[in-house]
Amino acid sequence: MKYRVLGKTHLKVSEIGFGGIPIQKLTQEEAAKVIHKAEETGINFIDTARAYSCSEEYIGKALKGRRKNWIIATKSMARSYEDMKRDIEISLKNLNTDYIDLYQLHNVKDIASYKEAFGENGALKALLEAKEKGIIRHIGVTSHSLDMLKHMIENPLVETIMYPYNVVERQAIETFKLAKERNIGIIAMKPMAGGVLSDGKLALKFILKDDFISTAIPGMASIQEVIENVSASKEEITKDEIELCDNIYKEMDKEFCRRCGYCAPCPQGIDIPFSFILRGYYVNYDLKDWAKERYNNLKAHASDCRECGICETRCPYDLQIRKMLKEVKKTFGY
Structure with a gap:
């Protein structure tokens, strides 16, 4: 496994991280086996969220006695000070740890939610207090909006960003390059384009060819998925494979939603x-x-x-x- 520096956090993370969404459909025992296999392969970065039902709890139990081998990231949709303060405590308990390496503001999708979270009595205040106490080590943001991503990398308190990047979704490349110049860690989510890409190894090789990416976090729910994903870290992408990715992009270009939000507002209120x-x-x-x-x-x-x-x-x-x-x-x- 190769490792990259997660921007200004200075954390050395595995270039392939562990996405914690799919383990919700497993049992605790099954999830632990998959996580332990990931650890064996050299994966040391794991991402979850308060919104992922039992994911935090599964990870917390699986990492018992193994905490020192992992960089843990989680995130919360909380926007107010009190709500974020509460969620941090819940995450600490669920993850069975006394500190969290990276705590992220989850899915900041518009200016209103950004202003609320970063306002005088917003969620950021709780994160900064927790950081002072050493309860969390670093602060990040996640979003599906490119406009918001451009806005958030201007904030000096943001240490990492998480945004979709894959064979089909390439709209953030220039913003990623700018973020790297500012030493912001970049976490590529949706590396399989939400599951529509079938060749996981190729999908990850496409992402890892770019040095502005700190880590990609495919969701993993089986040992076989761990093995396949990790294999992408052992090979460089070829010219023919890049051409194949470009052809996939052209085929899917008119069928894939990038979640930019420009279609809104819907007169019927549909998100x-x-x-x-x-x-x-x-x-x-x-x-x-x-x-x-x-x-x-x-x-x-x-x-x-x-x-x-x-x-x-x-x-x-x-x-x-x-x-x-x-x-x-x-x-x-x-």
Whole structure:
């Protein structure tokens, strides 16, 4: 396994990290076996979140007696001081540790949520207090919005960013380069494009060819996935493989949502990008219950679409959004 420096944190992380979303569908014992195998291969960076149901707890139990071998990252959707303070304590308990290496503000998707989190009595205040006490070591942000990513790398308190990067989603390359110049650690999420890319090894080799990436975090739910993913760290990508990736990009360019949010607002109140994300988790990751619960909690659903087509006029990628929403409706039943 090769290691890279996670920006200004100075942490040396495995260039392939462990994404903690899919272990939700395993038992505690199964999850521990997968995590222990990852450790054997040299993976030392593991990412989870408060929102990933039992993921934090599974990781905490699996790492008992092994904490020193791991760099743990988690994240919270909390935006207020009190909510973040509470979530930090819950994460510490779940992860069975007295400190967390990287705590991230999860899915900061617009200026309103950014201002709330970074405001006078926002979540950042709780993170800074916890950092002073040594309870957390570093602070990061995650987002699906490129506009927000550009905004957040301007903040000197941000030590790491997490954003989608894969064969299909290449829209952040210039922003990543700018972030690297500012010594911000870059964590590539969705390396398999939400599960739509079938060749995991190729997908990771494509990402790892770029030195501005600190680590890529594919979700892993089996020992076989660990072995396949780690193999990407042992080989350089070839010219023919890059050409293959470019062909995949061209084929999928008009069918894949980059979650940029330009389609919003929907007149019916549908959160179009998040609906597509949840369908991906349901279909590609087999996280059916987790995805359905979150879909049920949405204020509006794919069945509410009146096919006005306004979203398609705004989409910079010319996606057939109405057709894609019908697939969401078919998946969830409404």
